[in-house]
Amino acid sequence: xxxxxxxxxxxxxxxxxxxxxxxxxxxxxxxxxxxxxxxxxxxxxxxxxxxxxxxxxxxxxxxxxxxxxxxxxxxxxxxxxxxxxxxxxxx
Numbered sequence: 473x474x475x476x477x478x479x480x481x482x483x484x485x486x487x488x489x490x491x492x493x494x495x496x497x498x499x500x501x502x503x504x505x506x507x508x509x510x511x512x513x514x515x516x517x518x519x520x521x522x523x524x525x526x527x528x529x530x531x532x533x534x535x536x537x538x539x540x541x542x543x544x545x546x547x548x549x550x551x552x553x554x555x556x557x558x559x560x561x562x563x
Contacts, residue, residue: 504534506548508533515528518544521550522544
């Protein structure tokens with residue numbers, strides 16, 4: 473039996489759906505897909521930009537620690553922003 477209001481119930485259900493999407497999603501993280509499918513040359517570039525070492529290029533995304541994963545994500549976002557400038561999407 474739920475003892476809250478309908479609005480509280482709906483809010484709770486939205487939060488549960490969001491948590492399921494984040495923690496129990498069957499799809500892979502897009503950064504993981506990009507990193508794991510990248511060529512050796514691209515991984516070298518990405519790891520260099522992220523400030524990681526050469527040995528990180530030999531690892532899969534799941535083998536990286538959380539700090540290294542964050543650095544890879546930030547490097548990808550930075551490179552995305554950089555290329556957007558040349559496409560004329562940003563000023």
